[in-house]
Amino acid sequence: MKMAEVIQTADWKAEKHVPVIVAPESVKAGEKFVVELSVGKEIAHPNTTEHHIRSIRLYFKPDAGKFVYEVGSFEFSAHAESADGPNKGAALTEPTAHAVLKLMGSGTLLAVAYCNIHGLWESSQAIKVEA
Numbered sequence: 628m629k630m631a632e633v634i635q636t637a638d639w640k641a642e643k644h645v646p647v648i649v650a651p652e653s654v655k656a657g658e659k660f661v662v663e664l665s666v667g668k669e670i671a672h673p674n675t676t677e678h679h680i681r682s683i684r685l686y687f688k689p690d691a692g693k694f695v696y697e698v699g700s701f702e703f704s705a706h707a708e709s710a711d712g713p714n715k716g717a718a719l720t721e722p723t724a725h726a727v728l729k730l731m732g733s734g735t736l737l738a739v740a741y742c743n744i745h746g747l748w749e750s751s752q753a754i755k756v757e758a
């Protein structure tokens with residue numbers, strides 16, 4: 628079995644688990660830009676002690692290279708757990724993160740989100756880098 632067989636995908640506008648990547652279509656080489664990552668942008672995903680998004684990881688695969696780079700790994704750790712019981716805690720992390728990065732060449736941003744009961748979901752977006 629391969630990871631690709633257990634990572635699901637769909638259109639993020641129709642499937643609440645798919646990570647949404649908001650990034651420019653093109654950037655200048657070596658110039659900082661922001662990538663926003665989230666789950667549930669169009670259709671909210673539950674955020675409870677029993678059912679929530681635990682992480683989103685962002686990768687970059689350059690067109691000119693064979694290997695993928697991990698850009699960032701974002702953990703969402705508070706889901707209203709409490710000594711008084713589930714869903715009674717004082718903190719609830721929303722599954723949104725921002726990465727700031729610079730690229731030297733065009734490629735593809737890839738994101739993988741993890742739901743504690745519905746597994747792994749991916750999406751990708753091409754990004755053009757101008758010299």
Ligand code: FE2
Nearest residue numbers: 644742744745
């Ligand atoms: Fe889920």
